[in-house]
Amino acid sequence: MPDALAASLEGDAWRAWTAALPALAEEFLDRWSLRPDGRPAHGAVALVLPVLRADGSPAALKLQPVDEETRDEPLALRTWGPRHAVGVLDNDPATGALLLERLDATRTLAAEPDGTAALQCLAELLAQLSAVPAPGGLRQLADLAGAMVDRAPACAPLLADRTERRLLATCAAAVRELLDEPGDRLLHWDLHYDNVLAPLPTGQSPGRARWLAIDPKPLAGDPAFDLLPALRNRWEDVVATGDVSGAVRRRFHLMTEVLDLDRDRAVGWTLGRVLQNALWDIADGAVALRPEQTAIARALTGA
Secondary structure (H helix, E strand, O other): OOHHHHHHOOOHHHHHHHHHHHHHHHHHHHHOOOEEOOOOEEOOOOEEEEEEOOOOOEEEEEEOOOOOOOOOHHHHHHHHOOOOEOOEEEEEOOOOEEEEEOEEEEEEHHHOOOHHHHHHHHHHHHHHHHOOEOOOOOOEHHHHHHHHHHHHHHHHHHOOOHHHHHHHHHHHHHHHOOOOOOOOEEEOOOOOHHHEEEEOHHHOOOOOOOOEEOOOOOEEEOHHHHOHHHHHOOHHHHHHOOOHHHHHHHHHHHHHHHHOOOHHHHHHHHHHHHHHHHHHHHHOOOOOOOHHHHHHHHHHHOO
16 A cells, blocks of 8 residues: 555544455455566556456556546446547446446656647547547536536635635636526546556557546536646646646647637636636635636636
8 A cells, every 4th residue: 555545534434445445456356367567557546557467468446435536437437438538348337336448558648748749649648538528426516516506605705815705706607697508518627748658569559549648536427627727737837838828728728629619618617617616625624715826717707
């Protein structure tokens, strides 16, 4: 169990899950005839073990708790298929365990030195993913957006800065205008540079994309709701330009052009993501908005 993963998981439920994790790993190594093949990796909540299958082929065993964000990951990956996303080899719905194709963990878009080229690749991948209709049973953006608008008036007064309270109200108003048209595409919801990897040489094939999506948090909705992670990722590149608002707008224009999105709607749904993150932070006790998300909202609204 990596110390950093254990430290990031708080609360009794998480502690129980982490305590059971070694036994869970052993169970699925045995059930799927796997043997470890390298050091484990992890994200915010998942442990990923490089493994070899019985035939010697490389794979990755992903262990994560089952919740509303992780429950539909195998459904989304199979719906997209391996052309644009990591392949699913097996999964166990009861525990959330996934056996995935192993990708090249040393090659992510985060390592691409040309920021514009990296964003172009991510936007093209996002366009392919969000072109797919959402399968039945997924969480709906309509439900999430309605709940956010309802919560915003009670949360805004908890922010210390009056201008940030107004900005939160602006975000909520923008989402309210879009509630009647929430969209029906299959959204990744967390497509940033570290969630885009290259296949191993053994996984390359004619017609397969050279960059593949991992770790979706599936949602049915408007593709414009998926822009914010890329707008705020690699934020140091934005700051380094000396013109934060201009750099944000250049990123936004590139993405909306590649995805062929209506820019007014894209502004509204991006403000919706700022609102969502703000409400999460306020629920955790924050009294200020995150600076980069404030900068993005102001760049897109001209505030």
